[in-house]
Amino acid sequence: MRSPKVFRTTPFRLTLLFLALFAAAASAFLAYIYLATAGEVNRRADATISRELASLEAVYRRGGFAALNQGVIERSTGNQVLLYLLMDRSGAPISGSIARSPIKADLSGRTWGAFVLADADADGAILRRPARGAEEPMSGGERLFVGADVGDSEAYVVGIVRALWGAGALVLILGLAGGVIVSRNVSRNISSLTDVIESARAGELHVRAHVRGAGDEYDELASGLNDMLERLERSIGGLRHAGDAIAHDLRSPLTRLRARLEAAMIDADAGRTDPRRALQQALEDTDGVLRTFGAVLAIARLEAVGDAPDQTTFDPGALAADIAELYEPTCEEKALDFRSELTPGLKAKGNRDFIAQALANILDNSVKYTPPGGAVMLRVRRRSSGDIEFSVTDTGPGVPEKDRGRIVERFVRLEQSRSQPGAGLGLSLVAAVARAHRGHLELDDGPGAMATAGPGLRVALVLPKPG
């Protein structure tokens, strides 16, 4: 059998430990109080007894045996708190308030002792009360005993001790209750967090921990957890979106492919057509699917590695010049005015192949979307911050500001571009390359609208300052 949950919590265990320490301290404190108080009671009684003995001794010195006997008789008859007994040399009583000495004394000097006084109260019940006394031999050989009933004082001490025990018990109970409350409070806060973690583990990533706004460590923990869940949800959402998009982008060409093959088979069976054409088309469709798949894989790999591998220091202008040379004839054929402005002698750090591919993708887009007669400008420069910027500006239709964030996402293609070939992965790959170099991608308006053209688009791949 396990103890209830609250008793197993860490705060409750800490409370118990604290209580144990506290109880030990309280016991030591009680013991000290008891010893100090009880000792004080005895010391006071002893002082009174000593004073009385001294006073009676003075009487004896002044008036001899007769005066002492007189004094003892006088003191014994009043309603006295003290006990008196005057004995002869052999210890036989002469006068006093008690019949015989309650302590065993030797005859050499004053002897102290504690004893118990039996007394009957008004109802006849026997009361036993603690008492102390001292016996002293007189110079004439008589023996004088003076005692004191300390019962009332001891009862007082016992009362104090009982009160202290009570207080101790109260402290223990309050401490335990406090422990339960504290651990409940802590448990409640923690369990709201563990509930969230439990749900997340079960796949419900939308749940969030409650942040109470107290600004304490629970809030910090809760907002940290929420932040983590936020990112997780976003990246899983991204994956899911990519998964859906891949399914869509692979499924439609695959469906087309299947339909074509099926139709070709029917036609071939009927001897109507040459199946070569259908097969040719099927091959082209297959290549399209494979290209999409390759691009998705490249992006996924880049995103998985974090930082791009095989980074070297290179001349970004030279790299851009190579890519420009690759695209220049295509631009010319499409009647695009293609120019480049490449700052020579710069240094950039990165994976040359990825950067070249990213730049090719940006140029691909510009060439694809800029209508004939337009212009494409490739620039490489160093910003004042030291960052290296590759930019391509065209006079194409541009991208409305509200869509700019979106076209970087995988598979997003704007309505106007549906007629163009491509899977909509070009800029996503550029963005992935930028991220893998701790850089970023910027999209802006181009040179602005002119007649029917424009406003154009400016795409910049910015790499951080090398070194």
Add this chain to the structure above:
Amino acid sequence: MRILIVEDDLEASSAMAKSLAESGHETVTAEDGEAGLRLARDSRFDIMIVDRMMPRMDGITMVECVRRDGDQTPVLFLSALGEISDRVQGLRAGGDDYLVKPYAFAELIARVEALARRRDTGSVLTILRVGGLEMDLIARTVHRSGQEIDLQPREFQLLEFLMRHADQSVTRTMLLEKVWEYNFDPQTNVIDVHISRLRSKIDKGFDKPMLQTVRGAGYRLES
């Protein structure tokens, strides 16, 4: 040519064997690196096509063993791994070319023939001749039937590659990889435009066009 195919996917290897046989090549197949290594040691081949990932012994290990034996038969690696580092690893192990799966048969055959060709023409030649074309690699000049043709540096490199592989199909990917040294496919037909520029320079004004387009494969420079 006698070609050794080492590939654990039997369907892929029999399709490959069939298409190579149709191009007039003799093929021998092995299912894993160990069997491939045994065959490579027992008989001579002109080309070996080796899959990278196979059971028992992978392609990299097999080719390393072959090279340690002193066998310099050209090796074409096939792999689903297409990152730059994967290619570098394959070439370091002793591969001569690296083709990423999936591939078109035209691409495979073009590369196999290019590898075989590279073997018998060394790079010691200083003058390349194909039909009426003559390329002087030292003077960096090109003539067709005695008439000088003015080429840009990249056009010169492109023509050199085509001349070294004259009468063979070369694919767009091969040109991108070997002439431009890029390992990605641009979406637009950038290579086609470079080829048509070159074509207009070497074929314009001559009766017989030398630079042919091969449907579904790429290009061929005919002598």
